[in-house]
Amino acid sequence: MKAMLFTRQGSPLVHTEVPDPRPNDQQLLLRVLACGVCRTDLHVIDGDLPNPKLPLIPGHEIVGEVIEKGAKVDRFAIGDRIGVPWLGWTCGECYYCQTDRENLCDMARFTGYQIDGGYAELTVADQRYCFSIDDFYSDIDAAPLLCAGLIGYRALKLAGDGQELGIYGFGAAAHIVAQVAMHERRKVYAFTREHDTAAQDFARQLGAVWAGPSTVLPPRPLDAALIFAPVGALIPAALQAIAKGGTVVCAGIHMTDIPAFPYSLLWGERVLRSVANLTRADGLEFLSLAPGIPVNTRTIAYPLSQANEALADLRAGRFSGAAVLIPSLG
Ligand SMILES: [Zn+2]
Numbered sequence: 197m198k199a200m201l202f203t204r205q206g207s208p209l210v211h212t213e214v215p216d217p218r219p220n221d222q223q224l225l226l227r228v229l230a231c232g233v234c235r236t237d238l239h240v241i242d243g244d245l246p247n248p249k250l251p252l253i254p255g256h257e258i259v260g261e262v263i264e265k266g267a268k269v270d271r272f273a274i275g276d277r278i279g280v281p282w283l284g285w286t287c288g289e290c291y292y293c294q295t296d297r298e299n300l301c302d303m304a305r306f307t308g309y310q311i312d313g314g315y316a317e318l319t320v321a322d323q324r325y326c327f328s329i330d331d332f333y334s335d336i337d338a339a340p341l342l343c344a345g346l347i348g349y350r351a352l353k354l355a356g357d358g359q360e361l362g363i364y365g366f367g368a369a370a371h372i373v374a375q376v377a378m379h380e381r382r383k384v385y386a387f388t389r390e391h392d393t394a395a396q397d398f399a400r401q402l403g404a405v406w407a408g409p410s411t412v413l414p415p416r417p418l419d420a421a422l423i424f425a426p427v428g429a430l431i432p433a434a435l436q437a438i439a440k441g442g443t444v445v446c447a448g449i450h451m452t453d454i455p456a457f458p459y460s461l462l463w464g465e466r467v468l469r470s471v472a473n474l475t476r477a478d479g480l481e482f483l484s485l486a487p488g489i490p491v492n493t494r495t496i497a498y499p500l501s502q503a504n505e506a507l508a509d510l511r512a513g514r515f516s517g518a519a520v521l522i523p524s525l526g
Pocket residue numbers: 286287288289290291292293294298300301302303304
């Protein structure tokens with residue numbers, strides 16, 4: 197099959213022919229219909245995340261068609277369209293798994309990091325971590341739900357139920373989570389890079405009550421803020437923007453260092469926390485809610501062979517919404 201292969205930190209992915217993967221007892225063999233491009237893929241490729249599998253096929257927002265089932269697979273049928281998320285395997289036995297926090301599993305393995313992912317024509321995935329995809333969604337539109345959507349949704353839940361919600365970094369996750377928040381009758385304040393008026397316009401089109409650069413304070417104190425941009429300096433900015441008792445949730449897997457800031461920004465029972473990965477329960481909950489709201493995704497299609505261009509465009513902030521690789525486009 198054709199795949200985009202990550203072989204070495206700092207060098208572009210290589211479009212190459214690799215052997216077709218074979219499913220083990222618990223795995224499904226999938227024809228990849230679409231695979232979202234996530235900022236975490238950049239962190240893997242840039243070396244921000246240690247010890248990836250090498251060589252590696254990145255990609256953890258996979259929409260695929262089941263074409264073969266391992267001997268012990270008891271879910272899904274040949275021809276089903278399913279989604280494969282970031283959480284690829286957990287031990288089921290550690291302290292975290294035993295306390296309903298499999299997202300924190302000590303032994304967890306992640307798709308497109310320790311397990312080959314969806315930047316390819318075929319992939320295999322453990323059936324126990326896969327989700328059904330609702331017919332409401334096309335292949336391309338479903339892909340960003342599988343990480344930007346799931347982890348964005350988990351971040352929103354951890355922010356509490358305050359009405360005034362700030363979102364720092366208005367990309368793939370933000371444009372999904374904003375729709376969920378507005379469905380819950382919250383008001384969304386969108387913060388972007390200094391001169392990114394395209395992202396600010398995009399946020400207003402989606403219904404944000406305010407959009408502006410992250411360097412300014414919103415028109416009123418916020419109840420909570422989600423940070424999706426990988427920029428540590430946004431933490432003191434967001435703490436400054438929230439009211440007493442408010443929560444700042446850092447939703448990315450990696451951030452640049454956090455600058456020192458005065459304790460007074462945290463004082464007043466403000467809460468600062470991260471969100472890590474997802475549980476299968478998060479996925480089931482979000483994917484059953486999304487078509488009813490409905491959450492609509494804005495996607496930009498790239499042929500599989502242009503994964504490097506998609507990653508470069510993501511890095512430079514050259515599109516609004518989510519990039520998705522489509523193997524059938526070449
Ligand atoms: Zn575990």
